[in-house]
Amino acid sequence: xxxxxxxxxxxxxxxxxxxxxxxxxxxxxxxxxxxxxxxxxxxxxxxxxxxxxxxxxxxxxxxxxxxxxxxxxxxxxxxxxxxxxxxxxxxxxxxxxxxxx
Amino acid sequence: xxxxxxxxxxxxxxxxxxxxxxxxxxxxxxxxxxxxxxxxxxxxxxxxxxxxxxxxxxxxxxxxxxxxxxxxxxxxxxxxxxxxxxxxxxxxxxxxxxxxxxxxxxxxxxxxxxxxxxxxxxxxxxxxxxxxxxxxxxxxxxxxxxxxxxxxxxxxxxxxxxxxxxxxxxxxxxxxxxxxxxxxxxxxxxxxxxxxxxxxxxxxxxxxxxxxxxxxxxxxxxxxxxxxxxxxxxxxxxxxxxxxxxxxxxxxxxxxxxxxxxxxxxxxxxxxxxxxxxxxxxxxxxxxxxxxxxxxxxxxxxxxxxxxxxxxxxxxxxxxxxxxxxxxxxxxxxxxxxxxxxxxxxxxxxxxxxxxxxxxxxxxxxxxxxxxxxxxxxxxxxxxxxxxxxxxxxxxxxxxxxxxxxxxxxxxxxxxxxxxxxxxxxxxxxxxxxxxxxxxxxxxxxxxxxxxxxxxxxxxxxxxxxxxxxxxxxxxx
Numbered sequence: 001x002x003x004x005x006x007x008x009x010x011x012x013x014x015x016x017x018x019x020x021x022x023x024x025x026x027x028x029x030x031x032x033x034x035x036x037x038x039x040x041x042x043x044x045x046x047x048x049x050x051x052x053x054x055x056x057x058x059x060x061x062x063x064x065x066x067x068x069x070x071x072x073x074x075x076x077x078x079x080x081x082x083x084x085x086x087x088x089x090x091x092x093x094x095x096x097x098x099x100x101x
Numbered sequence: 102x103x104x105x106x107x108x109x110x111x112x113x114x115x116x117x118x119x120x121x122x123x124x125x126x127x128x129x130x131x132x133x134x135x136x137x138x139x140x141x142x143x144x145x146x147x148x149x150x151x152x153x154x155x156x157x158x159x160x161x162x163x164x165x166x167x168x169x170x171x172x173x174x175x176x177x178x179x180x181x182x183x184x185x186x187x188x189x190x191x192x193x194x195x196x197x198x199x200x201x202x203x204x205x206x207x208x209x210x211x212x213x214x215x216x217x218x219x220x221x222x223x224x225x226x227x228x229x230x231x232x233x234x235x236x237x238x239x240x241x242x243x244x245x246x247x248x249x250x251x252x253x254x255x256x257x258x259x260x261x262x263x264x265x266x267x268x269x270x271x272x273x274x275x276x277x278x279x280x281x282x283x284x285x286x287x288x289x290x291x292x293x294x295x296x297x298x299x300x301x302x303x304x305x306x307x308x309x310x311x312x313x314x315x316x317x318x319x320x321x322x323x324x325x326x327x328x329x330x331x332x333x334x335x336x337x338x339x340x341x342x343x344x345x346x347x348x349x350x351x352x353x354x355x356x357x358x359x360x361x362x363x364x365x366x367x368x369x370x371x372x373x374x375x376x377x378x379x380x381x382x383x384x385x386x387x388x389x390x391x392x393x394x395x396x397x398x399x400x401x402x403x404x405x406x407x408x409x410x411x412x413x414x415x416x417x418x419x420x421x422x423x424x425x426x427x428x429x430x431x432x433x434x435x436x437x438x439x440x441x442x443x444x445x446x447x448x449x450x451x452x453x454x455x456x457x458x459x460x461x462x463x464x465x466x467x468x469x470x471x472x473x474x475x476x477x478x479x480x481x482x483x484x485x486x487x488x489x490x491x492x493x494x495x496x497x498x499x500x501x502x503x504x505x506x507x508x509x510x511x512x513x514x515x516x517x518x519x520x521x522x523x524x525x526x527x528x529x530x531x532x533x534x535x536x537x538x539x540x541x542x543x544x545x546x547x548x549x550x551x552x553x554x555x556x557x558x559x560x561x562x563x564x565x566x567x568x569x570x571x572x573x574x575x576x577x578x
Contacts, residue, residue: 014459014460017463018459019422020444021441022444022452026452030452030456033515034453037518040403040404041470042404043404044408047473047480049473052476054472055475055530055531056475057336057531059292059556063335064335078199079199079425082199084427084428085429091425093424093438094433095435096435
C-alpha cells in the first residue's frame with residue numbers, strides 16, 4: 001500500500017489538529033520538509049511485516065499496580081501558583097461554548 | 102581538573118571542602134559561559150548552600166555520600182523544585198516545577214552539588230543545540246562548531262570543566278552524539294534502568310536519562326547513583342542499579358567484539374571510520390576477539406525513529422496548552438487560546454515534529470506509519486539478539502562526523518536527522534550504549550567510539566569502554 005503524496009491542504013489540516021497556526025510561508029516550507037521525511041520513511045512503509053509483533057520496552061514488563069492507599073501528592077497551592085490564571089483554587093480558561101442565542 | 106571520584110574522595114577525607122570545589126568550578130563556568138552559553142541557569146547560591154551542608158556533614162562525622170561535593174550540571178528538561186526548568190522553550194520560560202525529578206533527589210542524597218541547568222535543543226529535539234529558544238551552545242574545542250545535541254549544554258559544560266559530571270537525556274542519541282562531538286564520555290542506559298520521573302517527556306518509549314563524565318569510571322559511579330527501581334516510573338526495571346564500577350579493571354581478554362557493518366560504511370567520514378578501526382585494533386591487542394558483525398534492520402532505524410519519536414512527541418506536547426503552567430496567550434475562546442499559546446510558545450523544529458507526529462497518528466495513517474515503525478523495533482531487536490549470540494558487545498562510530506559548523510544542517514532537517522544514524526538503533530531496541538573519545542578527526546576535533554550491549558549489558562559494556570579509554574590517544578585539550 002502506497003501512502004499518497006502529502007498535500008498542502010493535508011498539512012493545513014494537521015496543523016489544525018495540532019492546534020498550531022501556520023503562516024502561508026510556513027505551510028509551504030513544512031509541506032516540503034515533511035514530505036522529505038515521509039519519503040525517507042517509505043522503506044518502512046513498504047515492509048511486509050504484518051505477522052511481527054510491536055515492541056515498546058526491551059523487557060517483558062507487565063502492568064504495574066500498587067496498593068490503593070493515600071500517598072503524599074503535589075502541594076495544591078504550589079501547583080496552582082504555576083498556572084497562568086487561577087481563581088478559587090481552580091484553573092481559569094476562556095469560554096468553551098459560544099454565546100446562547 | 103580532578104575527576105568526580107577524586108573530588109568525592111578528597112571531600113570525604115576532609116582534605117578539601119565542597120565549598121572550595123564548587124567555587125573553583127563556578128569560577129570556570131563564569132569565565133567561559135559568555136563565550137559558550139552551555140547553561141540556561143547557573144545555580145550559584147543554591148550550589149554554595151548545598152556545598153556547605155556537605156561540609157557540615159563531613160565535620161559532624163557523617164558520610165555525605167559517594168559523590169560528596171561533586172559539582173554536576175543538569176540538562177534543563179529535568180524538574181528541579183523551585184528552580185526554573187525550561188526545556189529551552191519559550192512555552193516553559195519562567196516555570197518552576199513543584200517537584201524534583203527522581204534523579205535530582207538521588208544526586209542530592211549522594212552528596213552531589215547541582216550547579217547548573219544546561220542548554221538543549223528545544224524539548225530535546227535536535228542534534229546541534231541550535232534549536233534552543235535561548236540561543237545555541239558553542240563547542241569548547243572550537244566555538245565556531247556546534248556541540249552536538251540535544252544535550253549539547255551538558256556535554257559542553259563537562260568538556261569545558263564547569264563540572265566533572267552532567268546528566269543528559271537520550272532519545273535517539275542526545276547524550277552520546279554530543280559527548281562524541283565534545284570529546285567526553287556519554288552513556289545511555291538500558292530503557293527502564295534510570296527513572297524518568299520528572300524528566301519532561303519527548304518520546305516516552307525511547308527517552309532515558311544518562312551520565313556525562315570525563316572518564317568511564319566517573320560515568321560508572323554516576324550511573325550507580327541515579328539507577329535502580331523507582332515506583333514513580335511505571336517503566337522502571339525492578340532491582341538495583343547496574344553494578345558497573347567493579348567491572349572496569351577486568352580487561353577484555355577473551356571477549357567477542359563485533360564491528361557493526363551497517364553503521365560503519367556509507368555516510369561515515371573516513372577519518373571517523375579510521376579511529377573506530379584503531380579502537381578495534383586496540384581491543385584486539387588487549388586480547389579481545391574482534392570481527393565484523395551484521396545488524397541488517399539497523400538500516401530501517403532512522404525511518405522508524407522519525408515516525409515513532411514525533412508521534413509520541415505530538416501526544417506528549419499536547420499538555421502545553423496554556424492552562425496549568427507556562428505561557429498563555431489569551432484568545433476569544435479556548436481554541437483560539439490554545440492555538441495562539443502553542444504557536445507563540447513552540448519553535449520551528451518542535452512544530453515540525455508535532456506536525457509529523459500528528460500526521461503519522463491521524464486517521465488512515467496510523468497502521469502504515471506508527472504501527473509499522475513499532476514492528477520495525479522488533480526487527481531491530483531480533484537482529485541485535487542474533488548478533489549477541491556471536492558477540493558480547495558491538496562497536497561503531499557514535500556520529501558520522503566530527504562537530505560541524507553552525508548553520509550547516511539547519512536548512513535541511515533530514516540532513517540533521519542523519520547525525521543520529523548510529524545512535525538511534527540502541528534507543529529503538531531499548532539497549533544500553535556508551536560513547537568515549539578516541540583521538541581526533543582530520544580537523545583536530547574529537548571522535549567518539551560507541552560500544553553497544555544487549556539489555557542490562559551495562560557491566561560488559563563498561564568493561565570494553567574502559568579498555569578503549571585506556572588505549573585512546575591522549576587528547577591535546
